[in-house]
Amino acid sequence: MRKEFFYIIFFISIAQNAFCQVKTVKPVKTHSRKTNLGIGGGVTKSVLFLTRNVKENNDAFGFNGSFIYGGENIFRGSLEYTYYRKIDIQPTWFNIKAYTIEANVHVLARFKKTKSYFYPLFGLSYNSFSGFFTGKDDFLKLSDKYKTNEIAKTNWLGFNVGAGYEHYFKQISVFGEYKMRVGKSDGQLQINIMDVCFSCGLRYNIRVPSIYKIFSGTKSRYLLESKEGKK
Numbered sequence: 001m002r003k004e005f006f007y008i009i010f011f012i013s014i015a016q017n018a019f020c021q022v023k024t025v026k027p028v029k030t031h032s033r034k035t036n037l038g039i040g041g042g043v044t045k046s047v048l049f050l051t052r053n054v055k056e057n058n059d060a061f062g063f064n065g066s067f068i069y070g071g072e073n074i075f076r077g078s079l080e081y082t083y084y085r086k087i088d089i090q091p092t093w094f095n096i097k098a099y100t101i102e103a104n105v106h107v108l109a110r111f112k113k114t115k116s117y118f119y120p121l122f123g124l125s126y127n128s129f130s131g132f133f134t135g136k137d138d139f140l141k142l143s144d145k146y147k148t149n150e151i152a153k154t155n156w157l158g159f160n161v162g163a164g165y166e167h168y169f170k171q172i173s174v175f176g177e178y179k180m181r182v183g184k185s186d187g188q189l190q191i192n193i194m195d196v197c198f199s200c201g202l203r204y205n206i207r208v209p210s211i212y213k214i215f216s217g218t219k220s221r222y223l224l225e226s227k228e229g230k231k
Contacts, residue, residue, distance in 0.1 A: 033210060035069070035209075036072070036076070036208070037207075037208040038066070038173065038204065039204050041063070041066070042202065043061060044199040046084065046195055046197035048060050048129060049195065061084065064080055071117075074108050076105075077104070078105075078123075082100045092137050095132050114167070115167065115169075116165065117166045119165075120163050121163060125181055127183075128155050130153035132150070134149060156183050162178045163177070164176060164178070175201060179195075
């Protein structure tokens with residue numbers, strides 16, 4: 001009986017020491033030293049201001065420029081500017097000038113067999129619309145807000161939602177994007193779709209230091225040179 005008791009105490013002490021020495025080793029999070037920077041340009045087709053531009057086949061054409069940063073994982077950011085050519089919305093608006101500044105986030109979905117991305121996108125935009133307001137056929141009753149036969153200007157903030165597709169040929173990529181902009185129309189409390197647009201163009205992509213590299217400097221041991229993202 002004493003031997004059995006001794007063996008029990010012996011095995012309990014070994015097990016206790018073993019559990020005390022076991023440590024849970026968490027995997028070290030690593031980040032890439034470099035990521036992608038895309039510089040792009042293209043054309044855009046837009047209705048500009050959907051509640052005002054109710055005429056068919058009266059879209060505005062413009063030119064866009066963009067900077068894309070990131071994409072090593074599933075997210076990347078974009079900063080874009082679009083300037084539109086002048087159009088008329090007769091008989092109410094003439095000589096309309098418009099531009100858009102926007103910042104978006106892309107959520108990347110990669111295709112295994114091709115060097116392509118599909119990405120839902122969302123973000124914010126600052127939109128400017130100005131033109132000569134005649135007051136004729138003013139079904140929105142904007143003459144209560146703007147003087148007739150004068151230049152009227154409207155700036156509005158929008159929330160962007162949409163999707164895009166991009167295909168890479170080494171450092172050059174071709175992209176197409178569809179966006180809707182949601183905002184408040186002419187001071188109303190109701191939220192409406194203010195703009196629908198489609199863009200396409202080219203980007204030149206280069207490798208640059210990642211944000212982790214920029215903020216960590218040369219001291220971090222957990223930055224890797226990833227080949228993913230090189231096209």
